Amino acid sequence: MKLSKLKLTTPYLDLDELFYDKVEPTPLEKPFLISASKDAARLLDVKGDIAHDEWLVDVVNGTRKLDGSTTFAMCYAGYQFGYFVPRLGDGRAINLGKVNGQNLQLKGSGLTEYSRQGDGRAVLRSSVREYLMSEAMHGLGIETSRALALIGSDTDVARQSWEKGAIVLRLSPTWIRFGTFEYFAASGEHQKLQQLADYVIDESFPELKDETDMYLKMFTQIVKNTASTIARWQSVGFNHGVMNTDNMSIDGRTIDYGPFAFLDDYQSNYVCNHTDHEGRYSFRNQPGIAKWNLEQLARALSPILSLDKATKVIEEFVNYYEDEYLDIMYDKMGLHIRIDTDLDLFVEMLEALEATPTDYTKFFRILSKYDGNRTDILELVVFKKPLQEWLDSYDERLKLETQSVDERNKMMLGVNPKFILKNHLLQEAIEKANIGDFSMIDDMLKVVLTPFDEHHKFNYLTASAPDNAKNIKLSCSS
Ligand code: AMP
Numbered sequence: 001m002k003l004s005k006l007k008l009t010t011p012y013l014d015l016d017e018l019f020y021d022k023v024e025p026t027p028l029e030k031p032f033l034i035s036a037s038k039d040a041a042r043l044l045d046v047k048g049d050i051a052h053d054e055w056l057v058d059v060v061n062g063t064r065k066l067d068g069s070t071t072f073a074m075c076y077a078g079y080q081f082g083y084f085v086p087r088l089g090d091g092r093a094i095n096l097g098k099v100n101g102q103n104l105q106l107k108g109s110g111l112t113e114y115s116r117q118g119d120g121r122a123v124l125r126s127s128v129r130e131y132l133m134s135e136a137m138h139g140l141g142i143e144t145s146r147a148l149a150l151i152g153s154d155t156d157v158a159r160q161s162w163e164k165g166a167i168v169l170r171l172s173p174t175w176i177r178f179g180t181f182e183y184f185a186a187s188g189e190h191q192k193l194q195q196l197a198d199y200v201i202d203e204s205f206p207e208l209k210d211e212t213d214m215y216l217k218m219f220t221q222i223v224k225n226t227a228s229t230i231a232r233w234q235s236v237g238f239n240h241g242v243m244n245t246d247n248m249s250i251d252g253r254t255i256d257y258g259p260f261a262f263l264d265d266y267q268s269n270y271v272c273n274h275t276d277h278e279g280r281y282s283f284r285n286q287p288g289i290a291k292w293n294l295e296q297l298a299r300a301l302s303p304i305l306s307l308d309k310a311t312k313v314i315e316e317f318v319n320y321y322e323d324e325y326l327d328i329m330y331d332k333m334g335l336h337i338r339i340d341t342d343l344d345l346f347v348e349m350l351e352a353l354e355a356t357p358t359d360y361t362k363f364f365r366i367l368s369k370y371d372g373n374r375t376d377i378l379e380l381v382v383f384k385k386p387l388q389e390w391l392d393s394y395d396e397r398l399k400l401e402t403q404s405v406d407e408r409n410k411m412m413l414g415v416n417p418k419f420i421l422k423n424h425l426l427q428e429a430i431e432k433a434n435i436g437d438f439s440m441i442d443d444m445l446k447v448v449l450t451p452f453d454e455h456h457k458f459n460y461l462t463a464s465a466p467d468n469a470k471n472i473k474l475s476c477s478s
Pocket residue numbers: 088089090091092093114115116117118119120121122242246247256258478
């Protein structure tokens with residue numbers, strides 16, 4: 001199917017007008033396609049060569065309307081770095097409508113009712129990052145919004161210096177955030193809160209409709225989904241950077257990619273966001289912050305569910321999180337059976353990685369080919385003793401396993417990615433894109449969608465960061 005054949009609906013506009021602002025996108029000048037994800041296009045049943053669809057650039061730039069589309073921005077509130085802001089909303093995102101269970105949204109498409117002091121724009125730099133990271137997160141098997149296309153333009157946008165404006169066409173089964181509930185809780189509009197909860201159940205949790213205690217069950221599912229996503233982030237070494245409640249999707253998927261980073265060397269207290277002076281959103285704080293955010297959501301929902309019962313559900317967050325995290329880490333370490341001392345082995349591994357220091361992603365990929373010969377693993381590090389000692393314990397532990405080395409290696413290669421989006425390489429891709437060379441974006445898109453495959457041709461995309469670019473902090477400006 002072609003884009004021209006899509007028929008959108010706008011169920012969100014059936015809600016009261018307080019929920020949104022109908023607004024038209026403001027097009028960019030001289031728009032051009034930078035990249036399109038065939039894989040994401042399939043979600044809309046758009047098959048074939050999406051990059052050559054005659055409508056694509058115009059749809060992303062907002063100069064051509066898809067059938068059935070009415071454009072609008074959504075309101076929401078949010079706790080930003082722990083402080084409540086009662087009115088945020090889509091300040092630079094404009095929704096097109098919904099098809100095939102996916103809500104289409106343009107990011108960077110101009111001013112809305114909720115733009116506050118912003119200009120409604122997104123620059124090429126941050127748009128390349130969001131586009132690739134959405135697809136990479138999906139490639140890693142982690143729930144996320146997707147990115148169908150990225151366009152650049154000739155429009156100047158003022159940041160620290162002049163940059164060019166860009167737009168990403170994003171897709172998600174929901175764009176409702178914890179902060180959407182917080183908006184109506186703060187304004188005391190409890191009837192609207194219930195309307196929103198009913199909408200969320202229809203959109204994201206239809207199996208709960210008309211059940212007894214359905215709002216509490218909805219909340220329980222949000223807690224479980226959030227725990228699962230965070231466990232997966234921690235397992236791949238992903239630091240989101242801005243876990244404000246307005247950036248927390250109501251169905252637990254990852255959204256709103258800003259100053260994110262994957263750990264280069266393993267460093268548990270790493271903070272990727274340059275403006276996060278206190279390290280509130282550090283890598284190791286992510287599970288705790290998710291729980292805090294869920295507590296704020298429970299408070300917002302308290303007019304329509306029992307806060308006591310919701311609090312008990314939140315107490316289970318740690319168990320949901322730890323169960324899932326440990327399951328993944330067992331797989332990453334290639335351990336099939338479980339014994340009491342495994343937790344020690346696991347903690348010692350992270351301590352050894354941190355002490356050494358070691359490229360987190362490469363370590364697991366090389367461990368996935370381990371057959372007792374330590375040469376490749378030890379080549380990763382300068383200071384070898386901590387890893388040597390850990391490998392002594394690991395060798396002992398492996399003797400208890402019943403799997404063959406081949407079986408274990410095969411399983412591990414399927415869970416330990418070869419490719420993640422390293423910031424220093426993303427930076428290189430952005431610099432090339434700024435001068436009209438999109439080849440690195442194409443290469444990156446290819447490998448991140450199937451990051452467990454070898455893709456030998458693209459080995460340059462596994463290069464560790466140079467020492468002066470390791471675990472750097474990123475600016476929030478986007
Ligand atoms: P973020 O940090 O990107 O999640 O954005 C936080 C809030 O600021 C959201 O309400 C955004 O819509 C809004 N915002 C961020 N950048 C801009 C911009 N350039 N123009 C208008 N609103 C923006």
